[in-house]
Amino acid sequence: MGKKCCSTKVEPLKTEEQTSCCSSNQPIQIEQKQSEKTTCCSSNAIDSEDAGDCCNNNSIITEEAPKATTCCSNKGADENPKVSVDCCANSSEILNPVHTDLNQGIKEEFRVYGMDCPACAVTIEKSLSTLQSINGVNVNYSTGKMQVSATEELEFESIQKQMKKLGFEVELNKVNNNLKNYFIEGMDCGSCALTIENHLNNLTAVKHVQVNFPTGKMKIEHENSSEDIIDEVSKVGFKASLITSNKQASSPTRSSNQNGAVIFSGILIALAFIGSYTGISSYLTTAMYAVAMIVSGYKPVRSAYYAIRSRSLDMNVLMSAAAIGAAILGEWLEAATVVWLFSLGLNLQNRAIEKTRKSIRGLMDLTPPxxxxxxxxxxxxxxxxxxxxxxxxxxxxxxxxxxxxxxxxxxxxxxxxxxxxxxxxxxxxxxxxxxxxxxxxxxxxxxxxxxxxxxTTLAKIIHLVEDAQEKKAPTEAFIDKFARIYTPIVFILALFVMIVPPLLTFGTWEEWIYKGLMLLVIACPCALVISTPVAIVTALGNAAKNGVLIKGGTFLENAGSINAIAFDKTGTLTEGKPKVTDVMVFTESEENMLSIARTLEEYSTHPIATTIVDYTKDKNIHAMKGTQFKNLVGKGIQATIEDVPYFAGNLKLFEEIGTPLHDHLGQISSLQNEGKTIIIIGTVKNVLGIICVSDTIRETTKMTVQNLEKNGVQQVVMLTGDNEGTAKAIASEAGVHRYFSELLPEEKVKAIKQLQDEGYRVAMVGDGINDAPALATADLGIAMGGAGTDTAMETADIVLMADNLEKLPHTMKLSRKALAIIKQNIWFSLIVKAIALLFIFPGWLTLWIAVLSDTGAALIVILNALRLLKIKG
The missing domain is CATH 2.70.150.10 (Calcium-transporting ATPase, cytoplasmic transduction domain A)
Structure with missing residues (x-):
């Protein structure tokens, strides 16, 4: 038998088939025996030899009677007595759960994608339990994890194939006890991270290592002890501390010994400088300079040694070469000053950059142990x-x-x-x-x-933000590539300057070696490399503290260039909690018309349907017995009551089925112009009545639109499936520039594309679930209410954790400010380097000024990025 899948039309399944199909949460009629099994569905159709199940959006199919099935979403059995299975995402009690034994045999853990409700977990458990050699399956809907136990080694391909048939994706979740996280202290730029990686990769006990400079964290898979890793990192000149369990270890602070070393060496240099003008022996002043170099330069030189061993040209190598070269030339004052300024600069940079790294770490300590x-x-x-x-x-x-x-x-x-x-x-x-x-x-x-x-939601926030901080934005990736080319070129140029001119007798060796040493210092692109990641990490941390999750630097940059925002109306610009405002009856009693309305709407998951059902419940109106339920996408719903087909829906639906409407069109038009949504209840022959539903604008909507305009958004657009009159009324009240009305879900995508064709960079704001196609089509997808829905946190590029729009203008402002600061940092770093390079050859630049310009520029870049922390939400 082939796959049976349906949209708005359904072919009756053969009696021996055990599954049924529905689409878009729609109830359907299927002729089947009571003995047939209950099925749950996901967002993809099953390609099976027997039958296919293609329900989506939290739908579940169950039996009410031999000839009636229902699909439900966000409704429990307690709310709908006709539904015998609780298919709400908030419930974990499912009909006929599978009890399996996970305590025997080989165990593997998997991550499952595509589950819409807890019943999906039961479907997976039932299906996989039929596979040969598997003796236990446990699927946790809340975490999206699946544990499988088997009598022999599991074949991932067979499990993956079976899961695809069920409409789910699966991947092996390797729990690696050897993979650990560490905080790294003392990194000053990306090349420091590369030095650590190269050094640790030379160890046989290390399988994989990744060091992230912006977050100051290292992920490493190793077979030796944590103490061994910490010792190895210390050899390279950095300090590591293990992050244990869920609670993050507190960030290490810079050793007071290093602060003391900088102060002590600074005093020695000052005393030696003064002594050189007061008749103290030159041998003593030279010794004082040498001691100052050793005290403050021990760490950089040791780090330089390991960097060279790791085939990495980092700033420690360049600065150490410059200082040692100056000492060999007899320029002890400059050599000592270079080392001291370098150490002082690193100390200040580390203090400053630690503030950016703490922008998210504060969240880690919020939960009590x-x-x-x-x-x-x-x-x-x-x-x-x-x-x-x-x-x-x-x-x-x-x-x-x-x-x-x-x-x-x-x-x-x-x-x-x-x-x-x-x-x-x-x-x-x-x-x-x-x-x-x-x-x-x-x-x-x-x-x-x-x-x-x-x-927990907080754990997911921390995880998502840390992932975002580790993802490189396009600008950052470009600068990293530039630096990898720039540094060796300038290093080779420095060697050329040291050797070629004196060989050609254009000056003394001492003169050109000194210029070459200055060029070595200028070769370090630290400020340039720091310019982008520090700003991005700071902005992401600021956003997270203000209840906004930005999934990475790419999306931060995208948000800064957005000039048009499209909003889904229901639940975004409006409260999403419509109320019944008017009930008009034409041919039946109000009680009978409302009873028919409840019978129809109980099988729909649309917010308006839920509103009507709640209204009838409050009036103690009971539903009738209905059959042959059918959802008419974008129009309404249909069911047969007492052998008569009844419909509930919009004007378009009743025009299509040919119901006489001429006596009611004026009234309908008038109500629509008041901004009310009209639900017509009737049959092919006549209209029984009209129910008017109205949604209210959020209190924050109008102010949000005004603030977005202040932050450079040129077009604020509303997308809705409502009629022209309702859309116009709400758009006017909200203050949006344009609106698109009477849109089916797929037509929202066309509206987004139309805006893009007009030259706008468009962000789409929705709930992250129903608006998924439009969110994906837009240049930037923004989901609201992420604290309440895991789906929204996973699908959108940016997530507003609160269910309101207040933080959206802050997000746009923060993104634009971050882009401006990144550009400022890049241009400042390049200009400082260019000026230093130009000043070398006329002899206007000294070695210590070159060091000051490099470390100073890096410090200024960091301090400039820290301004992003002060932007208030």
Whole structure:
């Protein structure tokens, strides 16, 4: 049998087939026996020999009767008695769970992509359990992880093939106990990171190492002890400290011995300089200069030695060569001054750059290491790592919430600024979600844990920001390439200057060697290499603290060039919580018309359908028995009640089915012009009534649009599926420049492309799920409400953690400021280098001034980038 997949039309499945299919959350009618199995679906169709299941968007299929099936999304069985399976993403209780044994045989862990609801996990468990040699499967929907146990070695290809049939992607999740993270102190530019990598790669116990300069972190896979790695890093002249478990080790601080060395050598140089003018022996002043060089130059020279061994031309090599060369030429004052200025500059740079690295590390210390857990009638303190899903924890007033969960008892206000950037505490009552790292202001809360410590929203924020900091922006990647070419060229040029002119008798050896040494100092592109990553890391940290996740430097740069923003209307510009404002009845009693409306709308997941259902519930209106439910995408819904086909939908739907509307068009047009959404209830023969629904503009919408205009956004556009009248009314109230109305989901993509064709760089703002095609088409995808949806955090380029628009103008302002500072840093670094190069040959530049210009430029670049921390949200 072939694959059975459907959109708006469904062919009846044969009775022996065990799966069914639906699309876009739509209920369908399928002729099948009661004995057929329940299936869950994902976003992709199954290509199976038996049958295919192509449901998506959290849909699940279940049986109500021999000839009726339903799909549901975001509805539990408690809300809809016709649905016998709880398919909400917030529930973990699924019909007929598979019980398997994971304690026997070979075990492997996988990461699963594409699960829409917990029922999908059950489908995977059932399917994989049928494979030969597998004796246990456990799929965790919340974490997206799957553990498989088998009697013999697992074949990844067979599991991957089976998962593809089910519509999911899977990858082997290798848990590597030898992979560890370290903080590295003392790195001054990217070449320092390269030196560490090259040195450690020479060790047989090291399998892989990656050092990231902007974050000051090292990922390394090694078989020897952590102490051995720390010792090896110290040989190269840097200090490493291990990051353990979930709690990050505190960042190392620069040793007071190094500060003391800089001060002591500075005093020696000053005394020797004064002594040279007061008759002190030249041998003594030279000795003092030499001691000062050894004291402050020990670390750079040692680092230079390992850099040379690692075939790396870093700044330590260049500065050490310059200082030693000056000493050989007898220029002891300059040699000592070069080393001292270099050490002083590094000390100041490290202090400054540490502030940029701390821009995100503050989040790491927000979650308490322990929590009060209810065990029976007692409350005991446990480490957060030992707490399981569904455990109940007690959060006292003033305490930080240790794990994500749902409040099951108590009321309080919670400050969740660290997560969402909201400055005002949020009221929490029974059923409200709370996030790890937020502060319980007053009142005790009893919380049921919904996420383990490694899966909390805060943990994901930290992980995403760290990943973002490690990704190179286009500008940064270009400068790194430039520096790799620039440094060796200037180094070779320096050797040429030292050797060729004196050989051709254009001057003395001493004169040209001195100029060559100055050229060596100028060869170090530290300020240029630092210019971009420091600014990006600082901006990403600022954004994260203000409740905005930017997925990397590329997206930060993209945001800075955006000049048009398209908003999805429902839930973005508006509250997304529509209310029934008018009910008009023409041929039936109001109770009967509303009963028909509830019967139809209960099988739809659209927010307006949910609003109508809630309205009828409040009025104690009961649903009738319906069959042959069918969703009509972009138009409405259809079902058969008492052998009569009924419809609920927009004007377009009733025009297509030929219902007489001439008596109602004037009234419908008038209501639409008031900005109300019209839901018509009727049959092919007549209209039973009209239900008017209206959504309200967010309080922050108008101010957000105005602030975006101030920050250089030329076009603010609204995209909606509403009719022209409703769209026009809301667009006018929101203050947007343009609107596109009556759009089907795929037509939003066309609207984005139209804006791009007009020459705009377009950002799309939506919820990260339903607007996925438009978000992908836009130059930049921005999702709202990331704290509540993992999908939004994973799909968009930028995530606004709070469910409001207040932080969007801040994001645009921060991005533009970051771009401006990056350009300032690059131009400043290049100009300083160019001036220094020009001043060498006329003899206007001294060696110590060359060092001062290099280290000073790097310090100025860092301090300029730190200005990004002061931009307020």
């Amino acid at each position: 322990e929590a009060w857990v209810k065990v029976g009638d007692e409350v005991v303190k446990k480490p957060v790592e030992d707490i399981s899903l569904h455990d109940v924890i007690l959060v006292k007033p003033g305490d930080r919430i240790p794990l994500d969960g749902d409040v099951i008892e108590g009321e309080s206000s919670v400050n969740q600024a660290a997560i969402t950037g909201e400055s005002i505490p949020v009221d929490k009552v029974e059923g409200s979600p709370v996030y790890a790292g937020s502060i319980n202001e007053h009142g005790s809360l009893t919380v049921k844990v919904t996420k383990l410590v490694e899966d």
